[in-house]
Amino acid sequence: MIKTLIIGGAGFIGSHICDYLFKKGHVVFCMDNLITGDISNISHIRDDRFHFIKHDVTNYIYMEGKLDYIIHFASPASPIDYLQYPIQTLKVGSLGTHKALGLAKEKKATFLLASTSEIYGDPLVHPQKEDYWGNVNPIGLRGVYDEAKRFAEAITMAYHRYHGIDTRIARIFNTYGPRMRIKDGRAIPNFITQALKGEDITVFGDGYQTRSFCYISDLVEGIYRLLISNEDYPVNLGNPLEMTILKMAEKIIDLTKSKSKIVFKPLPEDDPKVRQPDISKAKEVLRWEPEVTLDEGLEETIRYFKKKIND
Numbered sequence: 001m002i003k004t005l006i007i008g009g010a011g012f013i014g015s016h017i018c019d020y021l022f023k024k025g026h027v028v029f030c031m032d033n034l035i036t037g038d039i040s041n042i043s044h045i046r047d048d049r050f051h052f053i054k055h056d057v058t059n060y061i062y063m064e065g066k067l068d069y070i071i072h073f074a075s076p077a078s079p080i081d082y083l084q085y086p087i088q089t090l091k092v093g094s095l096g097t098h099k100a101l102g103l104a105k106e107k108k109a110t111f112l113l114a115s116t117s118e119i120y121g122d123p124l125v126h127p128q129k130e131d132y133w134g135n136v137n138p139i140g141l142r143g144v145y146d147e148a149k150r151f152a153e154a155i156t157m158a159y160h161r162y163h164g165i166d167t168r169i170a171r172i173f174n175t176y177g178p179r180m181r182i183k184d185g186r187a188i189p190n191f192i193t194q195a196l197k198g199e200d201i202t203v204f205g206d207g208y209q210t211r212s213f214c215y216i217s218d219l220v221e222g223i224y225r226l227l228i229s230n231e232d233y234p235v236n237l238g239n240p241l242e243m244t245i246l247k248m249a250e251k252i253i254d255l256t257k258s259k260s261k262i263v264f265k266p267l268p269e270d271d272p273k274v275r276q277p278d279i280s281k282a283k284e285v286l287r288w289e290p291e292v293t294l295d296e297g298l299e300e301t302i303r304y305f306k307k308k309i310n311d
């Protein structure tokens with residue numbers, strides 16, 4: 001039996017990974033302190049092969065027995081969350097990654113880090129390839145997340161080089177789908193909730209900043225392929241379909257048949273102007289690329305939010 005620990009397993013992406021690995025037959029240990037994760041994301045998995053452990057990973061982790069994989073997804077990950085929890089964000093990316101790596105060393109487990117396109121900051125190279133080092137403001141409001149993840153990558157590579165641990169680093173670009181929190185501050189949940197409730201759609205800045213959005217099932221498939229690969233260095237995972245945020249707002253109004261109007265609000269500090277993954281490495285090394293179309297992914301996400309809002 002393959003035994004896997006997913007730290008941050010009750011969060012949006014973490015819980016989908018729990019589902020995926022559970023279906024693959026793994027014994028799954030899901031660890032979360034539930035500050036931004038939600039137990040309802042995993043409460044449907046009831047089985048002897050699934051274990052929930054409430055624990056803050058910045059503290060020493062003790063686990064008995066063998067572990068084959070440790071997957072570290074714990075972190076506040078939306079701008080609103082890391083503005084609300086700046087110190088926890090820094091701690092989970094630094095101390096939390098250190099503890100998780102210590103456990104990986106002890107168990108001789110493969111370690112997968114959820115990194116982020118935020119490590120590229122407000123990029124001066126477009127689209128972003130893994131060999132771009134980024135343009136990050138260390139003392140800005142987003143710095144707590146960006147620098148924590150940059151440190152997390154550095155310590156992961158140090159454990160690889162000095163302790164010989166098998167490491168995987170996923171640089172995850174904007175991802176969306178069911179189990180995102182309603183109005184968690186990110187564009188897609190905000191826009192869908194606003195559209196469904198007939199509220200104004202809040203586009204920040206002039207809406208001409210771009211992002212590239214990947215549907216959750218595509219991302220999880222990419223994470224799995226990376227996990228079982230031999231690639232110790234970072235790999236971008238995301239959907240290269242780039243669009244302006246204004247276009248995304250219009251698309252959501254369209255798909256929800258909403259009467260909501262778009263209103264413009266100030267652009268948050270250090271909000272990247274462009275973002276698009278170059279996924280040639282993932283295509284080559286993992287034989288992976290996204291398959292779900294934007295319309296399919298958004299329809300599924302809108303269905304989830306409709307139900308959430310009505311519950």
Ligand code: UDP
Nearest residue numbers: 079185186187188190202203204209245271
């Ligand atoms: N955004 C927006 N309105 C909102 C929430 C976000 O216009 O209600 C913008 C935000 O300023 C950014 C883009 O949408 O330019 C994507 O934001 P998100 O928080 O989803 O992700 P990130 O900025 O981390 O890529």
